[in-house]
Amino acid sequence: MTVPPSALQKPITKLTSLTYDELLVGQCASVNRILTQTDVDLFAAVSGNMDPLHSPSGLQQAGNSRSVGHDMWAGALFSGLLGSRLPGPGTIYRAQHLSFHAPIPVGVSLTATITVRSKTIDADGNKLVTFDCLLSNPDGAILVKGSADVMPPQRRGDQPGRILPQFLSVAHDQLASLQAQCGALDPLPTAVIYPCDRIALESACEGARLGLIKPVLVGPQDVITAIARENDLDIGAFRLVDARHEKDAANKGVGLASSGEVGAVMKGALHTDELMTAVVRRDSGLRTYRRISHVFVMNVPSFHKPLLITDGVVNISPNADDKAHIIQNAVGLANVLGIETPKVAILSALETVNPKISSTVDAAVLCKMADRGQIRGAILDGPLAFDNAISKEAALTKGIKSEVAGDPDILLAPDLASANMLVKQLSFLAHADAAGIVLGAAVPVILTSRADNLSARLASCALAVLLTNK
Incomplete structure (x- = not known):
C-alpha cells in the first residue's frame, strides 16, 4: 500500500x-x-x-x-x-x-x-x-x-514562503495485496450464514468470482433466492442449506464446519452474538484448546505498514492470562502474513505502571511472561500510550527506548471497547482498510461488521484462505 x-x-x-x-x-x-x-x-x-x-x-x-x-x-x-x-x-x-x-x-x-x-x-x-x-x-x-x-x-x-500541505495517497489496496498472497490456492468452502441482505449475498458471489471461497448459503431459501433475483446475483452454482431464522442458520452453518463439510464460516446479515453463540457452544461448536479471539488487520494510510489490532469483538474485559492467549493468536496470524517476529505494543493510557490502572499492570506482567517464554515468537513492550506506540518521536520525547515504539505490528488494546473504538476511528476518520478474522476456533470465522463494505468482506475472506493454508 x-x-x-x-x-x-x-x-x-x-x-x-x-x-x-x-x-x-x-x-x-x-x-x-x-x-x-x-x-x-x-x-x-x-x-x-x-x-x-x-x-x-x-x-x-x-x-x-x-x-x-x-x-x-x-x-x-x-x-x-x-x-x-x-x-x-x-x-x-x-x-x-x-x-x-x-x-x-x-x-x-x-x-x-x-x-x-x-x-x-x-x-x-x-x-x-x-x-x-x-x-x-x-x-x-x-x-x-x-x-x-x-x-x-x-x-x-x-x-x-509557506509550508505546503502534505497529502496522503489512500490507495485502498488491502484486498489486492491479500488476494495476491492467496495466489493459486484453492477456493475455501465457506458457510455463509444468513446472507439475507444485498451486501452479504454479493460478498459471497464476489468471493466466489475471485476464487477466494466456495460459498454454501445457509438461511431461508426463499429469502435468499428473492434477494439474488432482486439484485441480479447469480447463485445457481451455490449449495443452499435451508434454515428458518438467524439462530437456526448459525447452528446449521457451524454444524457444517464441525462435520468438515466447509473450512470456514462467514457472518452474513445477523448479529455477531448469534453467530458466536453457536461457535463457542461446547457440545456442537468450534471450540479448541485455544482461546477464541478476534484480530483486525488494518492498512492505515498514514502508517508505514499493516497493523493487527486485537481484540475488538470477542473478549470483553480480558485479564492478563486471557491477553497472553490473545497475543499468541495474533502472533500466529502475523506469521501467516509473513511477519516472522512481530512487535507487540501493549496499549494503555500512559507508559508507566500504575497499580490503579489495571491495563498498565497487565502490560508489565505480559512483558515478563514473554521474558520467561510464556509468550513466544514476538517482541513485547508496554504499557505504551497510543502516541508512544505509533510514533518513535513521541516515545523518544518521553525518554522511552524501545524496539516496538514507532514500529509495532500488533496493537493489544486494554479491552473490547477501546479496541473496537480504535478500529472504527481508524476506518472512518483515517480512511483505513480493515479485514477481520476470529482465531482459535476449529476453522476461521469471517466475522465482518454489517457496516463493512464489499472490499473489507473480501479481504477477510482472503485472510481465512491464508490461515487455512498456513
Whole structure:
C-alpha cells in the first residue's frame, strides 16, 4: 500500500519576484526531485489520467520493470520553478511547448531546469520572457525539452514562503495485496450464514468470482433466492442449506464446519452474538484448546505498514492470562502474513505502571511472561500510550527506548471497547482498510461488521484462505 506523504520539495523560506529589466539571458533556476509512486497517484487523481501504465499492477501486465510517471508532471515542475523561483510570484503563463524524449522513471533523482533564452516586447507592449525548459536524469540524458513564454512580475519584491500541505495517497489496496498472497490456492468452502441482505449475498458471489471461497448459503431459501433475483446475483452454482431464522442458520452453518463439510464460516446479515453463540457452544461448536479471539488487520494510510489490532469483538474485559492467549493468536496470524517476529505494543493510557490502572499492570506482567517464554515468537513492550506506540518521536520525547515504539505490528488494546473504538476511528476518520478474522476456533470465522463494505468482506475472506493454508 502507498502510504507516505508525497515527496514535496522543501519549502522556500523567501520568495523573490524579478521584473523584466532584472532578468538576464542565461539566468537559470533548477530543482531536484525524486518522483515517487505517491506523486504519480496524486497526479493521476488531480488530472484524471488513470492510464494503468502509471500503476505497478499495470506495469506488470505490460511486462515493464520500472514504473513511469505522467509526462505532464514535468510541466508541473517547470510551472513551480517559474512561479516560485524565476521570475517568481506574479508571473503570468502565456505559452508552454514541450517535447518528450524518454519515459519519466519513478524512484530516480531528476533535475528540472529553466533558463532565460530571450526577452521581447510584443505589439501590444507586453514584456515577454522565453525560458528553455529541461528535465534530465542523473546521467544528463534529456527526458523532456521545451520552452515557456511568460509575463514576469511588474514589481520586484520579497515575500515569505509557506509550508505546503502534505497529502496522503489512500490507495485502498488491502484486498489486492491479500488476494495476491492467496495466489493459486484453492477456493475455501465457506458457510455463509444468513446472507439475507444485498451486501452479504454479493460478498459471497464476489468471493466466489475471485476464487477466494466456495460459498454454501445457509438461511431461508426463499429469502435468499428473492434477494439474488432482486439484485441480479447469480447463485445457481451455490449449495443452499435451508434454515428458518438467524439462530437456526448459525447452528446449521457451524454444524457444517464441525462435520468438515466447509473450512470456514462467514457472518452474513445477523448479529455477531448469534453467530458466536453457536461457535463457542461446547457440545456442537468450534471450540479448541485455544482461546477464541478476534484480530483486525488494518492498512492505515498514514502508517508505514499493516497493523493487527486485537481484540475488538470477542473478549470483553480480558485479564492478563486471557491477553497472553490473545497475543499468541495474533502472533500466529502475523506469521501467516509473513511477519516472522512481530512487535507487540501493549496499549494503555500512559507508559508507566500504575497499580490503579489495571491495563498498565497487565502490560508489565505480559512483558515478563514473554521474558520467561510464556509468550513466544514476538517482541513485547508496554504499557505504551497510543502516541508512544505509533510514533518513535513521541516515545523518544518521553525518554522511552524501545524496539516496538514507532514500529509495532500488533496493537493489544486494554479491552473490547477501546479496541473496537480504535478500529472504527481508524476506518472512518483515517480512511483505513480493515479485514477481520476470529482465531482459535476449529476453522476461521469471517466475522465482518454489517457496516463493512464489499472490499473489507473480501479481504477477510482472503485472510481465512491464508490461515487455512498456513
